[in-house]
Amino acid sequence: xxxxxxxxxxxxxxxxxxxxxxxxxxxxxxxxxxxxxxxGLGLRLIYFSYDVKMKEKGDxxxxxxxxREKKERFSLILESASxxxxxxxxxxxxxxxGLGGLGYNEQFFGPGTRLTVL
Amino acid sequence: KQEVTQIPAALSVPEGExxxxxxxxxDSAIYNLQWFRxxxxxxxxxxxxxxxxxxxxxxxRLNASLDKSSGRSTLYIAASQPGDSATYLCxxxxxxxxxxxxxxxxxxxxxxxxx
Numbered sequence: 001x002x003x004x005x006x007x008x009x010x011x012x013x014x015x016x017x018x019x020x021x022x023x024x025x026x027x028x029x030x031x032x033x034x035x036x037x038x039x040g041l042g043l044r045l046i047y048f049s050y051d052v053k054m055k056e057k058g059d060x061x062x063x064x065x066x067x068r069e070k071k072e073r074f075s076l077i078l079e080s081a082s083x084x085x086x087x088x089x090x091x092x093x094x095x096x097x098g099l100g101g102l103g104y105n106e107q108f109f110g111p112g113t114r115l116t117v118l
Numbered sequence: 119k120q121e122v123t124q125i126p127a128a129l130s131v132p133e134g135e136x137x138x139x140x141x142x143x144x145d146s147a148i149y150n151l152q153w154f155r156x157x158x159x160x161x162x163x164x165x166x167x168x169x170x171x172x173x174x175x176x177x178x179r180l181n182a183s184l185d186k187s188s189g190r191s192t193l194y195i196a197a198s199q200p201g202d203s204a205t206y207l208c209x210x211x212x213x214x215x216x217x218x219x220x221x222x223x224x225x226x227x228x229x230x231x232x233x
Binding site for chain 2: 108112
């Protein structure tokens with residue numbers, strides 16, 4: 001069965017702290033993604049990775065960085081947490097298929113981490 | 119840039135009704151389109167994936183159609199049940215530029231099915 005897990009369901013941090021959110025998938029997927037979801041703004045892509053040590057910025061990368069040292073694990077880092085980073089964070093993974101690595105199979109999501117920054 | 123619109127924003131129906139959720143997207147150059155459901159406070163659950171070369175996909179009481187040229191997808195739910203109550207999201211995988219499965223999400227349709 002497909003499984004994407006996230007390290008915490010709920011997290012409370014203080015302004016200025018460095019925050020690590022971890023995501024692990026057991027499907028040997030090449031691609032992994034970090035989104036945040038906010039009321040009225042929907043899901044927005046922060047960063048994604050298409051291979052180990054490879055990453056690309058999404059639509060809202062400011063204030064975030066990522067790390068992918070192993071294929072199954074993708075970490076989101078808030079370098080100095082701020083109150084406007086209070087949000088639901090969702091991790092996802094997918095497999096690449098098609099010619100030249102374009103296209104993909106189904107994208108699977110983790111349960112989400114509700115982060116509150118005080 | 120791809121933009122996705124879902125109509126209606128909210129829908130409340132009695133149990134047993136057949137219903138239709140609509141999704142439109144501005145750029146028809148997509149690889150595929152995925153429908154998800156999301157329960158309150160939870161992650162997304164994949165329902166159906168339609169490849170750009172397909173017209174529809176079915177899973178149980180769900181049927182999703184895709185008209186790529188007109189930028190539309192429709193999710194049909196047959197014989198709705200209270201357990202179907204959730205937010206439904208559509209997400210095309212836009213082929214603009216290099217793509218590694220980056221989805222663009224609509225705002226969703228909040229569905230309530232009452233007994």
